[in-house]
Amino acid sequence: MRTGVLPGFGLTLGLVMFTLSLLVLAPLAGIFIKAAGLSGEAFVAKALNERALAAYRLSFGAAAIAALVDVIAGVLVAWILVRYRFFGRKVIDALVDLPFALPTAVAGIALTSLYAPNGWLGSRLLALGVKVAFTPLGIVVAMVFIGLPLVVRSVEPVLQDIDSEVEEAALTLGASRTRVFRRVILPALLPAMLTGFALAFARGLGEYGSVVFIAGNMPGISEIAPLLIVIQLEQHDVAAATAIAAVILVVSFTLLILINTLQVWRRRRIDP
Numbered sequence: 001m002r003t004g005v006l007p008g009f010g011l012t013l014g015l016v017m018f019t020l021s022l023l024v025l026a027p028l029a030g031i032f033i034k035a036a037g038l039s040g041e042a043f044v045a046k047a048l049n050e051r052a053l054a055a056y057r058l059s060f061g062a063a064a065i066a067a068l069v070d071v072i073a074g075v076l077v078a079w080i081l082v083r084y085r086f087f088g089r090k091v092i093d094a095l096v097d098l099p100f101a102l103p104t105a106v107a108g109i110a111l112t113s114l115y116a117p118n119g120w121l122g123s124r125l126l127a128l129g130v131k132v133a134f135t136p137l138g139i140v141v142a143m144v145f146i147g148l149p150l151v152v153r154s155v156e157p158v159l160q161d162i163d164s165e166v167e168e169a170a171l172t173l174g175a176s177r178t179r180v181f182r183r184v185i186l187p188a189l190l191p192a193m194l195t196g197f198a199l200a201f202a203r204g205l206g207e208y209g210s211v212v213f214i215a216g217n218m219p220g221i222s223e224i225a226p227l228l229i230v231i232q233l234e235q236h237d238v239a240a241a242t243a244i245a246a247v248i249l250v251v252s253f254t255l256l257i258l259i260n261t262l263q264v265w266r267r268r269r270i271d272p
Contacts, residue, residue, distance in 0.1 A: 028249065035246040038239055047243035051219050052228060055244075058136060059225040060251065063204035066143030067151075070200040071193050073144070074151025081152075082159040096153075099146045104209025111142055112214045134216030139224065142211045147200030154196035155189060162188055191263050198259040205252055 035043065046052075081093055099107060115122040115132040122133055132138045162185060170180045208226045216222040225248055232241035 031242050031245050031249065034239070034242040038243060042239070043243050046237075046240040047247050051223070052225075052244055052247075054220045055223050055225040055228045056247065056251070058139065058223070059205055059248070062136060062139045062143055062224075063201050066140050066147055066204045067197045067200040069140070069144050070147040070151045071197050074148055074196055074200075075155055075189065075193065077148070078152045078155040078159055082156060096149050099149055104146070104207065105213070107145060107210040108142065108213030111138070111145060111210065115141065115214065133214050134218075134222065136215075136222055138214040138216070139211050139222065142214050143200075143204035143207060146207055146210055147203050150199040150203060151193070151196030154199065155192045158189055158192040194259055194263040198256055198263075201259075202252065202256060205248070 035047075038046065077092075077096065081089065081096075102110075112133055113119055115125070115138060117123060117126050117131065117133065119133070122131075125132055130137075132141055166184055167180050170184055171177070175183070206226065208224075208230070211224055212227055215224060215227070217227055225244060229241045229244050232238075232244065
């Protein structure tokens with residue numbers, strides 16, 4: 001076993017595991033224990049009814065679409081910030097982290113004001129037949145907004161580490177820029193892109209404040225699963241809230257494991 005600079009590995013590991021169990025595992029275990037107290041029929045009635053299924057489809061679908069958009073846009077933003085030097089670059093780099101600093105309610109109000117039918121951008125899009133606010137599209141827009149920095153900051157360090165001499169050598173050998181990106185750059189970026197996708201997906205799935213303002217919150221149409229949990233708690237139906245939360249935890253945890261497994265497999269394939 002390697003020794004580090006800081007002594008006390010056993011004590012440190014025990015403290016970390018205790019803290020992790022207290023802050024993460026215990027609350028999650030409480031949800032499953034509460035949901036396990038329901039009978040099978042009661043669990044299905046509360047967690048798999050038509051309203052809940054519609055909320056699941058919207059939350060997971062919107063989070064996946066938003067994460068995919070974030071990956072595409074995040075790679076482009078990271079590419080510009082890393083590969084080019086221009087006036088205002090530091091300002092743009094700081095603006096990327098703005099969704100981290102904004103309270104989610106402020107972000108939700110700002111997006112709603114912008115994309116509402118009478119908003120500056122919403123009114124112009126409505127004239128083209130596109131309604132954003134108070135629709136599932138508005139939910140995707142909010143999730144893209146809060147997830148983009150996660151992809152940019154995941155991809156940016158990898159782009160900085162890619163040796164430009166490898167690209168120049170490929171271009172010298174006659175490869176086109178498209179082929180260089182597909183064969184040289186993309187394989188190195190793919191693990192970071194998958195990480196960014198997983199982070200953006202998880203953030204979008206759990207987001208509440210910035211989404212609830214722009215969603216419209218119509219049951220079966222624009223009602224997200226986190227909002228449904230809050231509604232059940234307001235109605236003092238703790239069993240229904242924990243059942244819905246348990247379903248979200250199981251599905252999201254499974255998806256994240258699959259994404260991480262794919263990422264590990266890809267890394268081993270690139271660098272055995």
